[in-house]
Amino acid sequence: MTLPDRWTFEAIGTRWQIDSFEPIAPEVRASVQLLIDDFDRTWSRFRPDSDVTRMSRTAGRWTLEHADVLLGLYDRLDQVTAGAVNPLVGQALSDLGYDAHYSLRPRATVASVPSWASLRRSGATVSTDEAVLLDVGAAGKGLAVDLVVDALDQAGVQEVMVDAGGDLRHQGPASVKVALEHPGDTTRAIGVVELRVDDALCGSAINRRAWGDGLHHVIDARTGRPTEDVVAVWVLAEGSCMHADGLATAHFFADPEALAEVYPHRFVRVQADGRVLASPDLPGELFL
Secondary structure, eight states: OOOSEEEEEEETTEEEEEEESSOOOHHHHHHHHHHHHHHHHHHOSSSTTSHHHHHTTSOEEEEOTTHHHHHHHHHHHHHHTTTSSOGGGHHHHHHTTOSTTOOOOOOSSOOOOOOGGGSEEETTEEEESSOOOOOOTTTHHHHHHHHHHHHHHHTTOOSEEEEETTEEEEEOSSOEEEEEEETTEEEEEEEEEEEOTTEEEEEEETTSSEETTTEESOEETTTTEEOOSEEEEEEEEESOHHHHHHHHHHTTTSOHHHHTTTSOOEEEEEETTSOEEEOTTOSEEEOO
């Protein structure tokens, strides 16, 4: 499917592309960019004025917009992965070199990851007894995509594809095919999947945001070290890019059967030994 109007811009550290059937009015574009900037000002660990950065400097009580939805998903991901997916991994990621300055130089000592239960919450309010650095990258960008889709829908833009650095949400009516990038060769695809009305597709791979010897962004919170067993995952979920995004990370650590109970979805998973696991009802085909 090719939609006639295309809008591209940079935001929250990635390239956005929004394809729509009708041109998006300037005032709607402005409201979408404001929405994304507000989200970033709350959740980014890469900007000095964000709430998350302030939390990394001192303990306290914080009201974080969308925390009830976003951190509620992390409750389930923490449980189903036995603590491997935990957004309190932020300081460990920073110490490994993936810091606010993108130094990509690991420190001699890497911080241990606090228990997810140590972050107390009531609705959108969180309380901490010590400074902590949140990294909601496993699901946060997906939520941002969902918020943009909802805002466009409320503005009357209903036939749209939103792509935020590979996190996709497709609003019909026609289906669209998307290639799955080979984790060992970015010029090749390992297959294609078909997105239908209101499908979201998110992927995660250790060849992206990788640096140093075996260092990449998919961290096991139980060890504070990069995972080694899985090299790439894609998740297709209806109606929620946030869930697709979070589950794509959780697939590095948990069995598909357990993850299916978090949110209905289909998946492709490439193991480090070359095996490929996929949902039997995947709408597409694999070439491996």
